[in-house]
Amino acid sequence: xxxKNTGQPQGGPPKPPAGQQGMGPKLPAGPRNPFMWGWLxxxxxxxxxxxxxxxxxxxxxxxxxxxxxMIARGEVEKIVVVNRETAEIYLTTAAAERLRGQEKYRxxxxxxxxxxxxxxxxxxxxxxxxxxxxxEEFGLELPLDYRNExxxxxxxxxxxxxxxxLIGFWIFMMNRMSGAMGGGPGGQIMGxxxxxxxVFDKEKQTKVxxxxxxxxxxxxxxxxxxxxxxxxxxxxxxxxxxxxxxxLLVGPPGTGKTLLAKAVAGEADVPFLSISGSDFVEMFVGxxxxxxxxxxxxxxxxxxxxxxxxxxxxxxxxxxxNAGYSSNDERENTLNQLLTEMDGFGTNAGVILLAATNRAxxxxxxxxxxxxxxxxxxxxxxxxxxxxxxxxVHLKNLKLVPDLDRAFLARQTPGFSGADIxxxxxxxxLIAARGGKAAVDKEDFLAAIDRIVxxxxxxxxxxxAEEKRLTAFHEAGHxxxxxxxxxxxxxxxxxxxPRGRSLGASWYLPDERHNTTREQFMDKIASLLGGxxxxxxxxxxxxxxxxxDLERATKMAYAxxxxxxxxxxxxxxxxxxxxxxxxxxxxxxxxxxxxxEIDAETKRLLGLAEEMARRVIVENRAGLEALAGxxxxxxxxxxxxxxxxxxxxxxxxxxxAAGGDVxxxxxxxxxxxxxxxxxxxx
Numbered sequence: 001x002x003x004k005n006t007g008q009p010q011g012g013p014p015k016p017p018a019g020q021q022g023m024g025p026k027l028p029a030g031p032r033n034p035f036m037w038g039w040l041x042x043x044x045x046x047x048x049x050x051x052x053x054x055x056x057x058x059x060x061x062x063x064x065x066x067x068x069x070m071i072a073r074g075e076v077e078k079i080v081v082v083n084r085e086t087a088e089i090y091l092t093t094a095a096a097e098r099l100r101g102q103e104k105y106r107x108x109x110x111x112x113x114x115x116x117x118x119x120x121x122x123x124x125x126x127x128x129x130x131x132x133x134x135x136e137e138f139g140l141e142l143p144l145d146y147r148n149e150x151x152x153x154x155x156x157x158x159x160x161x162x163x164x165x166l167i168g169f170w171i172f173m174m175n176r177m178s179g180a181m182g183g184g185p186g187g188q189i190m191g192x193x194x195x196x197x198x199v200f201d202k203e204k205q206t207k208v209x210x211x212x213x214x215x216x217x218x219x220x221x222x223x224x225x226x227x228x229x230x231x232x233x234x235x236x237x238x239x240x241x242x243x244x245x246x247x248l249l250v251g252p253p254g255t256g257k258t259l260l261a262k263a264v265a266g267e268a269d270v271p272f273l274s275i276s277g278s279d280f281v282e283m284f285v286g287x288x289x290x291x292x293x294x295x296x297x298x299x300x301x302x303x304x305x306x307x308x309x310x311x312x313x314x315x316x317x318x319x320x321x322n323a324g325y326s327s328n329d330e331r332e333n334t335l336n337q338l339l340t341e342m343d344g345f346g347t348n349a350g351v352i353l354l355a356a357t358n359r360a361x362x363x364x365x366x367x368x369x370x371x372x373x374x375x376x377x378x379x380x381x382x383x384x385x386x387x388x389x390x391x392x393v394h395l396k397n398l399k400l401v402p403d404l405d406r407a408f409l410a411r412q413t414p415g416f417s418g419a420d421i422x423x424x425x426x427x428x429x430l431i432a433a434r435g436g437k438a439a440v441d442k443e444d445f446l447a448a449i450d451r452i453v454x455x456x457x458x459x460x461x462x463x464x465a466e467e468k469r470l471t472a473f474h475e476a477g478h479x480x481x482x483x484x485x486x487x488x489x490x491x492x493x494x495x496x497x498p499r500g501r502s503l504g505a506s507w508y509l510p511d512e513r514h515n516t517t518r519e520q521f522m523d524k525i526a527s528l529l530g531g532x533x534x535x536x537x538x539x540x541x542x543x544x545x546x547x548x549d550l551e552r553a554t555k556m557a558y559a560x561x562x563x564x565x566x567x568x569x570x571x572x573x574x575x576x577x578x579x580x581x582x583x584x585x586x587x588x589x590x591x592x593x594x595x596x597e598i599d600a601e602t603k604r605l606l607g608l609a610e611e612m613a614r615r616v617i618v619e620n621r622a623g624l625e626a627l628a629g630x631x632x633x634x635x636x637x638x639x640x641x642x643x644x645x646x647x648x649x650x651x652x653x654x655x656x657a658a659g660g661d662v663x664x665x666x667x668x669x670x671x672x673x674x675x676x677x678x679x680x681x682x
Contacts, residue, residue: 096116316363
């Protein structure tokens with residue numbers, strides 16, 4: 001059995017290479033790291049200095065003591081000023097012996113050639129004057145000498161330490177670079193061109209499987225076919241089929257693209273390399289292309305394998321559309337290298353490339369063509385049945401009340417992604433724990449949905465009575481218009497409790513539809529304008545809280561005219577640019593005359609919707625006042641309250657007259673709608 005580290009048989013010492021057997025024992029090798037030689041030299045110098053030098057030094061004293069006790073007795077042979085800052089005192093033999101009897105001077109040097117005492121002087125001239133006064137006072141000659149000396153070791157270190165540091169740093173860098181070129185883990189300077197991909201294989205396998213991915217049935221079928229090809233390639237090759245070279249996962253954020261890739265890593269019995277698109281972007285020129293080459297080199301060594309690049313739009317943006325960058329942009333060089341590796345003259349047999357992005361419209365066309373990414377897998381927002389399955393996955397670890405209706409939770413979350421649903425489950429658990437409950441119930445989930453969609457309640461926000469009354473009529477206007485129009489979204493509740501940036505809001509549960517008719521657009525715009533119209537009807541004024549309503553209504557009307565061809569004046573024309581290249585254009589795709597016609601037609605549609613809302617409010621004035629009063633009293637009213645005031649909604653009456661429920665197409669509108677803004681900011 002081979003040892004994975006040394007390649008030598010286990011159970012005994014490695015054999016010497018051929019040609020060296022029988023030559024006797026070898027001498028131990030020196031340090032393998034060249035940088036160690038510098039430290040050994042420094043250590044040797046310090047050892048010599050510590051163990052060979054005379055460590056006995058003169059004792060500390062002061063001028064007054066020396067003058068009064070030693071010079072006065074004639075015990076000083078001479079005084080030497082060293083380096084113009086230290087005075088060394090040489091005593092007679094008898095005086096030195098006498099001082100050694102004192103504890104303070106017990107360790108003074110015994111060598112007569114050495115000074116016994118020393119002290120620091122402030123000025124050489126003043127010290128010389130003091131010596132002259134002592135000579136006159138005590139009648140002594142008292143020799144005074146001057147000497148300049150330098151420490152040998154200190155001088156050597158001072159002169160050579162910078163060179164030692166530079167040489168040591170150079171040896172260190174060369175060692176690191178050689179490690180990088182040899183593939184060593186310590187190589188960082190030359191290793192910037194290496195791709196830092198995570199490798200998952202049989203020894204390091206992920207725990208995520210396709211069972212952990214709820215919903216996304218169509219996407220899982222496409223992905224599982226690739227995994228099946230890697231497991232059983234003969235089944236496809238017998239019929240002449242070839243494995244897809246690449247698959248691109250496209251969809252909104254939070255829909256499970258990366259989770260699908262993790263499931264592939266958990267299901268496949270082949271190595272799985274994972275890297276992010278941003279890992280190729282570096283400040284050094286050519287690093288991105290070098291990392292692409294290294295990544296595919298690693299993949300070829302492990303083939304057959306799967307290579308996953310998350311957020312590929314970081315390097316796959318269409319060339320020529322990077323404003324502010326030249327043709328030599330580093331990202332474009334990286335993309336060119338990626339295109340070459342995916343389908344160049346070389347072969348990548350057995351390497352399947354998976355990539356994920358939520359910006360497929362900005363990717364380069366050469367990257368998207370067949371032969372590179374053969375399959376483009378849509379990972380969209382989950383349908384109601386898929387949301388129910390996703391709830392089942394995320395509710396496993398929660399302590400729930402018995403018989404919690406998962407289908408009800410799925411109906412309450414249209415347009416939610418898998419990540420949003422996971423957030424709802426976590427928020428519900430936190431809300432239940434905050435309330436001291438033993439289990440999470442339906443009310444906690446509804447509160448969590450309100451928290452995520454509308455923001456945090458701000459009951460501490462102080463509103464004047466007039467502003468609160470204006471907010472109540474504003475929200476009652478939204479609710480009344482949507483209740484009385486056939487194609488408006490079904491209302492859930494209306495509140496005047498401040499939440500997030502809004503002072504009040506109307507909550508809807510939109511029908512799940514894929515297409516929207518002109519009538520549905522007009523009823524939706526009318527319900528958006530219902531709050532502003534109610535203010536004008538009841539208060540003869542208007543305020544800034546309707547800004548978000550006006551913004552959404554205007555965008556919706558412009559979309560009807562310019563995108564969906566729902567205008568008799570403009571006709572069946574669409575100026576929508578699905579490629580996204582219009583962002584780089586400095587001209588509009590229509591003339592100035594057409595622009596004026598578009599503005600006029602948009603204004604006309606908004607006027608029609610406003611008249612619809614005004615007619616509904618005038619005809620149901622009493623009911624709207626009653627609803628506003630109930631809002632002021634209870635702060636939050638539900639659909640049952642509106643049915644009590646107005647009777648069944650127009651949509652319900654139409655359904656009852658038709659003899660049953662009408663299957664509506666799907667919409668991905670948010671739950672929170674017609675919110676009255678706090679300060680006029682959208």
